[in-house]
Amino acid sequence: MNRVWKSIAAAGIAAGMLVSAPASAQRDPAYEAARSSGQVGEKMDGYLGIVGSPNVNLQRVVADINIKRRALYSQRAQAASPSVTLEEYALTAGCLAIARTVAGEKYQAPDGSWQTRTGAPPMRDSRCPA
C-alpha cells in the first residue's frame, strides 16, 4: 500500500514539473543563426522575411515561425477590447520587433528595403509607437 502511494506521489510531482516547464523556450538554433547572420529579417508587417536567396531549410524555419506568429496575433487581436484586426495587431508587433533587433540583424525599412541594424534607432513606419 505504501508503495502505491509513493508511486502516485512521484507521478504527481512529475506531472507538476511538466506543466510548470516554461512555455516559451529560447530561439531554435537554426533560427538564431539565420537571424544573426542576416539571412532573415524582421518585416514591417510583423512577420519574418528571407533577406537573401531562399533555400528550403530557411523557408521551412521562416514559414513555421510565421504561422505561429500569425496564430498568436489573431488570438491577441480578438482578445483586445475593443478587438482589432489581425493586421493592426501584426503591424504593432512589427514595430516593436524591429525596435528590438540588435546590431547586425536585418529589418525592413518603410521603403521596403532591407537594412542592417546598427547602434542607431531603426528606420520605422511613422505610425510606430516610440
Added chain:
Amino acid sequence: MMLLELTRAQRLATLPVMNRANRANRWARALPLAVLGLTAMGGCVNVTAPDKPIVIELNVNIRQEVIYRLAADAGNTIDENEDIF
C-alpha cells in the same frame, strides 16, 4: 346686313394644347430645364469622385491610434513568446 351684326365671328373650337405654335413654345421652355438637370447631375458625379485620398488618410489616423493602444500588449506578447521572435 342685320344678320352680320347679330353674330360675332368666333375662333375655331380648339384647345391650347392642340395649337402647333403652343407646342413648340412648350419645348422651348422644357429644353433649358432639361439641360439644367443634366448639368446638375454632372455636378453630383464630380462631387463624389475625389473622396479616395481622404479615406486613406482617415485609415492612417485610426491605425496610429490603434497601434499606440496595442503597444503594451504586443510588447508582452513578444516577451512571452521569445522563441518565435
